[in-house]
Amino acid sequence: MKAFLRSIRRARRWEDCYPLGNGTIGVMDNCAPVTGTVWLNDEGFWSGVPNMDKANSGGKEALEEIRECLKNEDFKTAQDLVKEKISGKECESYVPIGKLNIYKGWGIVRDYHRKLDLNTAVMECEYSLRENQYKEESFVSYPDKIYAKKITSENKSIIKLQFDSRHPHKIGYKDKFLWVEGYAPDHVVFNGLPSKKPIVYSENGESIKFAFGIKFDTDAQVIYFTENGVRLANATYVIMYYTSITDCDKEVANVEEVKKVLDKALEKGYEACKQDHIEDYKKLFDRVEFELNGVTESPENLDKALRLVNKTGEGLDALICTLYAFGRYITIASSREGSKLPSNLQGIWNKSYRPKWNSAYTTNINLQMNYWPVDSANLSECGRPFVNFVKALCEDSKVNTPKVFGCDGFATGHNSDIWAQSAPIGGETMWSSASYSLCMGASGWLTNQIFDMYRYNLDDKFLKDDVLPVMEECVKFYLDFLYEDEKTGRLLCGPDISPENSYRFNGGTYSIDVAPEFTIAIIRELFVNYLLVIKEENDYTKRIKNALPKLGGYNITSEGRIAEWSKNYEEAEPHHRHVSHLYGLYPGLEINKETPKLMAACRESLRARGDGGTGWSLAWKICLYARLGEGDKCLEFLKKQFSPVRRQHGQAGGSYGSLLSAHPPYQIDGNFGTLAGINEMLIQSDGENTFYLPALPASWKEGKIKGIRVRGNKTVNLEWKDGKVISAEIN
Secondary structure, three states, X not given: XXXXXXXXXXXXXXXXXXXXXXXOEEXXXXXXXXXXXXXXXXXXXXXXXXXXXXXXXXXXXHHHHHHHHHHOOOHHHHHHHHHHHHOOOOOOOEOOOEEEEEEOOOOOEEEEEEEEEOOOOEEEEEEEEOOEEEEXXXXXXXXXXXXXXXXXXXXXXEEEEEEEOOOOEEEEEEOOEEEEEEEOOOEEOOOOOOOOOOEEOOOOOOOOEEEEEEEEEEOOOEEEEXXXXXXXXXXXXXXXXXXXXXXXXXXXXXXXXXXXHHHHHHHHOHHHXXXXXXXXXXXXXXXXXXXXXXXXXXXXXHHHHHHHHHHOOOOHHHHHHHHHHHHHHHHHHHOOOOOOOOOEOOEOOOOOOOOHHHHOEEOOOHHHHHOOOOOOOOOHHHHHHHHHHHHHHHHHHHHHHHHHHOOOOOOOOOEEOOOOOOOOOOOOOOOOOHHHHOOOOHHHHHHHHHHHHHHHHOOHHHHHHHHHHHHHHHHHHHHHHOEEOOOOOOEEOOOEOOOOOOEEEOOEEEOOEOOOHHHHHHHHHHHHHHHHHOOOOOHHHHHHHHHHHHHOOOOEOOOOOEOOOOOOOEEOOOOOOOOHHHOOOOOOOOOOOOOHHHHHHHHHHHHHHOOOOOHHHXXXXXXXXXXXXXXXXXXXXXXXXXXXXXXXXOOOOOEOOOOOEEOOOEOOHHHHHHHHHHHHHHEEEOOOOEEEOXXXXXXXXXXXXXXXXXXXXXXXEEEEEOOEEEEEEEO
């Protein structure tokens, strides 16, 4: 399929820009013909300093005190104690390096269009300005570690480039080489907290340093350095080679290192860099082919297509195919095998110096959702940064878990950052942070997910070196943390939550519970997975076998739903965006066709939750309904993903003009979750069985999916017509 994003107008909002990236450098270019703006990100540029101690130190004593309150149903005191004695300081923020403003003068603009080719990861823009025809082309190369932008014009023109950033920096220029060095804030106050000085810098501090440079190849007759950029006069072409380096992982962030990268690119030449970029990208992107109802290419005008699909439903198939291709594109653009970090809440694209939710790593769903599709979409290499980050969290928790909980092993809170800080946050808020600060299932979920990656690749070395060390630490924590109910003998995991949700009890609204289903399901899956791979009996296997029956099974409420909490409390938000208690249905494998009563209870739970939600919540519901075999319901949620984004904040979901998913604001997990959901609609697997077209909508009469991966280290090519499989190859 010829997949592309195309518009006949510049990006009016930052979120409408088409993203470019190589897993390290993130670029957003609004492609404006008069004054263009290019926002620059580097995955390793965050606020904060090394060895920041953000953990509280309540320990075992505080844990026992809170559990006593839970036993007595004194939830108010329990929540206050969690904030006071367990929740620590907020994590740090992912911040932009700055932006480049490109001035081309004034004049009437005609014949404008911009296009991102998803088959090559190259962006083009053409327009007429003052009767002078311009063409721009750009890409971000993984092999050459550069962002390249080429601007050509029919007649000689003047181009002025200026760098703008809030960070302390110095700038220089010599021999067609512009360079900048600067440093990040020591601290950015969490976006939700009031502060008179929310962004704090210290002179010559220990914060992350950056260096970037731009080498120019141009026929400009005059080039001179201005206060914060360069001016090129009488030019018919300008090629800019850009790269950035940060010292977040002990690389040296200086101009000399930048210059080495750019000199190689300049010597190689633009066309050669572009060709190597395309070849590298296509090795990943071309592995999978998805076509639906004869659609062979994306809509010619994305803006018009989004308007039409929301007004009449016309063109939905083409948009779904494009969204699928875009999901694989941004996976490759934001997370590569050599990336230092996984994709955060915004991938690697952020323009705010004080971003919403720190643009960080939220481990109660969002980080995990970013990596749901990497294996099924045949991009397993792109999952490597996620694995590395889970291992880093596990290492950090060896210090924090004994301090915070008085336990050993791998535990992590619901939010983290470049420093892989594992302690729960939320202690600095003026309100109760109980609904989110604890997430006792987070470490187990992360561990189960990297184990599921093993289910796909069946790589014994990966299991031994990456999965088992984390799994053992995670098992160690839960065996230490769980405690027995005196009356029932059941194992409890409190204090804990069902992420960000709450219930009503005796006139109050609370979030703390002794055994929310979310965490119990995760622990049960973790323990079963551990027994699957550890054949020889050891102390952990003995304790797990003793613990598993005491965890209990699923409770079904009188309404026929999966119980979210340990008791059937009244829901404070019946249509809450999280559906954490359905973890066992998806992404877990515990609830399936072999458990029809639980499947029916999940269906009732989803119906009760309603059909609204944020972009990522809609994506999760696609995956859940796919597991339930309800293809037409999945299609309803897919269409909702194309709703226009009219608000800056809220829970309305939808897509921006770039197809980036909205919470709002922009959050990339909705794109990745939707990609995973489409795969689940077409093919499902459990390692032993593969199910074709398990949730096919009635309107998807014909189509094909080639190169999709299933558990058991296999690849599937599937084609169907009139809703029935006509060919299926599995290798």
